Amino acid sequence: MNIASKTGYSPRLADRMEGMKASEIRELLKLLDRPGIIAFAGGIPDPVLFPQDEVRRAYDAVLSDSAQAAAALQYSVSEGDPELRDWICGYMAERGVTCTRDNILITSGSQQGLEFLGKYLLSPADTALVAAPTYLGALQAFSANQPTYDLLGGPGTNRTAASYAAAATAAGGTAKFAYVVPDFANPSGETMDVAERRALLALATELDVPVIEDSPYVTLRYDGAHQSALQSLDGDDINQSRVIHCGSFSKVFTPGLRVGWVCAARPVIEKLTLIKQASDLSSSAMNQKVMLHLARTRYNQQVTEAIAHYRPKRDAMLDALRTHMPDGVTWTEPEGGLFVWVTLPDGMDCAALLSECVEKDDVAFVPGHAFFADGTGRNTLRLSFSLPPLADIRRGIAALAARIKVEMLKIA
Incomplete structure (x- = not known):
């Protein structure tokens, strides 16, 4: 033809x-x-x-040290720079989540994390539960896997876990996850309160599905009190948590370095690492070193x-x-x-x-x-x-x- x-x-x-x-x-x-x-x-x-000057100094510091330069210009481990993952563990601890570097995968921005999660969790005709409205980039990342979408109800909804399960079955698959941007959501700007977060976790538990917590804006709070991370509300053992947290440095520092992460139970990270290996082998080692420098010296x-x-x-x-x-x-x-x-x-x-x-x-x-x-x-x-x-x-x-x-x- x-x-x-x-x-x-x-x-x-x-x-x-x-x-x-x-x-x-x-x-x-x-x-x-x-x-x-x-x-x-x-x-x-x-x-x-x-922070252009600080970025320049970070690149200069790495490249002026022959050992650091050799490592930064080489292939890297798929999971990501160990020291950067340790820093992220400290950041997550401040949000109430206790984890180790084995619970962290570095991604090329949090968008890559969403793409990987779509590949990991969705088969054609499976159902993804999303808000209305929701982040367009998430819909794009998930849609390549040919899912059906069902809408998460807001406060006062009468939707039950049984109704979501029945709708997913009628669509030809099963409910696979719930996706939310709980803090200052893209696009609505709204934030879930603690009651809404607990209700979502209860729904996910009844459906036995994970919750994807997309959290790129959480530090940009101008008024009010910080809300607990969904992952922090889901028990004390990260390896038993059904919440998969996606984070990013893009909104705080610069999106050009393309450094994000996924924090989740170790079995989830292990599977996502396999997808990472098949996708791009690893994120830029150089950019991870630079981001580590930025995070250590001037994050707050x-x-x-x-x-x-x-x-x-x-x-x-x-x-x-x-x-x-x-x-x-x-x-x-x-x-x-x-x-x-x-x-x-x-x-x-x-x-x-x-x-x-x-x-x-x-x-x-x-x-x-x-x-x-x-x-x-x-x-x-x-x-x-x-x-x-x-x-x-x-x-x-x-x-x-x-x-x-x-x-x-x-x-x-």
Whole structure:
């Protein structure tokens, strides 16, 4: 069969490719290069926080020592740098989780951890339990394994473990895990309270499935008290815990080094290490050495600086929303993280709104339907306050609100 086309050669694809789509967020990030655009789209760290001088010193320190340089430029163990894993154990201990380096796998960002967990846990037609909305990157990582999605209910839901199990069976598989971003969730900005966390663990126990705790934003808290990690609530023995914790240095230091981790029971880490070996053998040994230096020398300082930088931006966005948004529009008020979730009246289409805002107002955001496994939520959108300066946040929200008022009149 001739598979060539006018656009170029394309081989016959695996079935799993049918469900794989380009990230709307990654596509929207291309707008950042457009002059004058106020970008509320990408939930990416502000580059002014990147510790460039310290990164340079870390690379110089490694490369100036012949023994360190030889190790850093060589293949490394798949589990990751032992000293970095030990540092992560100390970090997890501060969050109430007692573990050893055998419970840690270093990944190329926490996104790779999600990809590996999808491969590890999902067979075609199995069910993944996810929030609505949920992190788009997780849906992308899981969808390659051709799962069915079922929605985790919020507070007051009447869904039972039996109903989830029955729905999974009807879909042709079994329920395999629950996935949550419990702190300052991407995209909603919401945080699960301790009662919600315990309820989720009880549901997972009844279904006998693991819980994937995706926790890249947890240190970026601007108000209120820190919540207990799900993993810390699941007993004292990490090797008996059903919680699989995914962490990352990207939101605190820099995403460019691509260093994340998975913390889980030792049997889970052993299986994920096999997947790591088949994927890329190991994460960059050099970047792990640099991240270890950063973590040891300035982690707490970096967190403090990030909080001081992002809190005024969060406040400016919330103030502008309260000042300019018309009646009928609601939004979350996050205690941390990088995101505010906005809900418009029923009948509005935020994808169409985005086109108008970009072309007429030089304002970009992410339409909310991308974060729903079932494609609903077309009247929702995600705003990130991480990149624009304060003046642009105020000006951009005012312009967005004015455009929303115009579009609301069309459906009145």
